[in-house]
Amino acid sequence: MAKESFDKEIQFLRLLALTSGAFNRQQFAERLGISVHTFDKTLRRLKDVVGSLQQQLPKEQGKELSDTIRYSYYDSADPLLLFLFRAKSVKESETERLSLLLGAMQGEALTAMELLDTCCGAMPANLPMPDEKTIRSDLKYLEEVGVIRREPGPRPYRYRIQDQLVRSLSDDELVDLYDFVDVMANTQVPSVQGYLLRDGLKKQLLRTGGGGLAVEPFLYKYHYHSRILDEAHLFTLLHAIRRCRKVEFLYFSPKSEKSYASKNTNPLFERETEGKSIHTLPLRIVYDHQYGRWYLLAHGREGLRKYRMEGLTQIVEHEDVDQEWYGQKQAELDAKLRYSWLIDTGPAVRVRARFFNPEGSEPNFVMERVLLQGQWGEIVQEEEHSFIYEITVNGFTEIKPWLRSFGSSCEVLEPRQLRQEMITEWKEIRAYYESV
Template sequence: MARESFDREIQYLRMLALTSGAYNRQQYAERLGISVHTYDKMARRLKEIASTVQQAGPDKADKDFGDMLRYSYPDSADPMLLFLFRGKSLKESESQRLSLLLTAMQDSPQTALQLLDICCEGMDEVLSLPDEKTIRGDLKYLEGVGVIQKLGSSRPYRYQLRNDWISELTADELLDLYDFVDIMANTQLPSVQGYLLRDSLKKQLLRDGFKDDHDGLEAALYKYHFYSRILDEAHLFSLLQAIEERRRVSFLYFTPKRETSYASRNTNPLYERDNMGKQVSLLPLKIVYDHQYGRWYLLGFSRGLNVQKFRMEGITQLAVADVVPEDEYLEKLELLERRVKHSWLIDTGRKVLIRLKFYNPGPSIPNFVKDRVRHQGQWGTITEEQEEGFIYEIEVNGTTEIKPWIRSFGSSCEVLEPAWLRQELTQEWKEIGAYYEPL
């Protein structure tokens, strides 16, 4: 798949997960800003990747791609949306070439010329054959990501698959490692590398004779809730690298309120059309994850002095630009830290002091309310403790982001100050209560 199309597939998979396949072909194409013909080609390509990754049987081969997603993801510990990262944005020739290289180096060390002969013999006739420069570029990439290692100090160098740490583990140690990686990948951030590592360990266990069933590897099943968390990691590491290197980035941004979420690049002037996105040039400084809604946010500065905030699900056509001088970068970073110092998440509004009263659950019940406040209350402090409860104070930028946290305590939390926030929540609870009145 072409690099540009990766954004398109990400947006399509997000819509497919959120709508459970409720849209038809025409509606999906309109939301993506592409033709129905282009949509059909994309859907076929995704179905091919999904079938390859999941090793679907003949009974699933003809199933609609939306049905594959809708009916499989609640019953699997493997979030289906991750298959896009496994398929990656590789051309078919690159994918087959890398597979041949890794297979050859698994059995014995190989030189670059030996690997070139293996690739030329093993690749399909319809694909273009690689040259020595291409093979050395692939080896350099695989060595850089830690998949292979170079043996010896004199030419010609030999390369071998770097899997000693797996082969040296006992069966029980390998199974314990798999269980640990499985749990961490489903609960920690970021997740993509964890899932890919889990798949590698799973393949090794299956080769060693373990059975892929509920009594074997799949001892615990997870239902994945935040699909955007996985999909947004496609841009996460590119942005982290840009932040580390002090580089500006540019991208086409679509706000969640827009009806379209993607726009293809105009390559033919005869069919050029205006897109609904906003072209952004930004100095990225900080990435924030909202664990409550499973969203990633990008914070930075445009050419002005205002802090810019973007939900990463709306970022498409990301490109890295020029390097910013270190003094300018540090100045903007210091300014951003001051702006978000009292942000519950990323709000940069006016500061407000909030006083809350939390009620203890009971004398014979562990005080889970206080434990949760201490764990999640960030820089807030408990200023007064009573037999029935305690007073909690925090100064935050605005109240929009902290209100869901307050509401989540239900009757165990009461807003004391400010009075207008108390009134807002009172009105919201009245509206919620009206929904449950008898018919």
């Protein structure tokens, strides 16, 4: 699948998950920045992917992708949006070719020429036949990502599937490994690679007849769609950061009326887009656990800039920069983020709050949560029924949702402006629950 197409489908699925099918075709296409024809074509493509990868769905739910997202995504332990990554990286001809290669190497080690003969004999007539250079390029790629290994010995080299680990484990050991991967994929970031590994382990257990998955011990109800979808950009940006390399992308801010723009190759059909072309140097990626969002912090002409990764499309790597200068920019960023709760680089303020101990509860889960999540803040005073917590942060906008999440167990003491804002918000919430 082409890179631009994947960007489009990321935004397509994001909007579908957010709206739950509330838009009609015309509204959906306008919001996404594509034509109705492109909307229909993308929907057909995604239906094909769902049909081939989500065999376990009931037949009636497999008919409509929007219903699948709406009724199955949030009610399933499996993150449905993950199917996009399974169809992400290659075009149709490459998908067929790699499947044939992996299938041929499943049972025995084969040379490149033997694999070429296998592909040419099994490729569908409507797809182009590969040549030796293409097969060797595929083998190099599969070897680099660790899917296959080259057998020791003289030329011509032989290749086989690299599955010694799972084949050497017993069914009980495979189940233990599966459970560990399942927990880590659902609780840590990034998670997509863990989900794919978990699916591979599940297939291996089914192949070996392992019965340990009859009842899965862990079920995870909800997944942030942005967390999963935005990981498509994560490793591209990390690759650029490791190599001190600039990137260029088309950016749509959260306030933009559109979230995608097609890359028009025909000048007769060019049209203005609401996206902004950005050429910048990525410095750091930050994940917000509160809202399940990824942020890119980068250095550009205007200095430090922050981008929500859900608005990034058409990312392309550019030239390298001097490593010493790059290190200076990262040091400047570290200084600005020293007191940042997340990514705020505003002036530092001292926040002081009183937390009330829960009555008759041992251990004190309020204090435990403050100590776990309170970052570099500290408890400066303890009393019988409460304790006081202090922290210096860049502004209080980012810490406010955390303080508010404690409800009546937290009272903001300082600064005065934050205290007044909290009072106003709680009065509004109280008004919602007044009797009619």
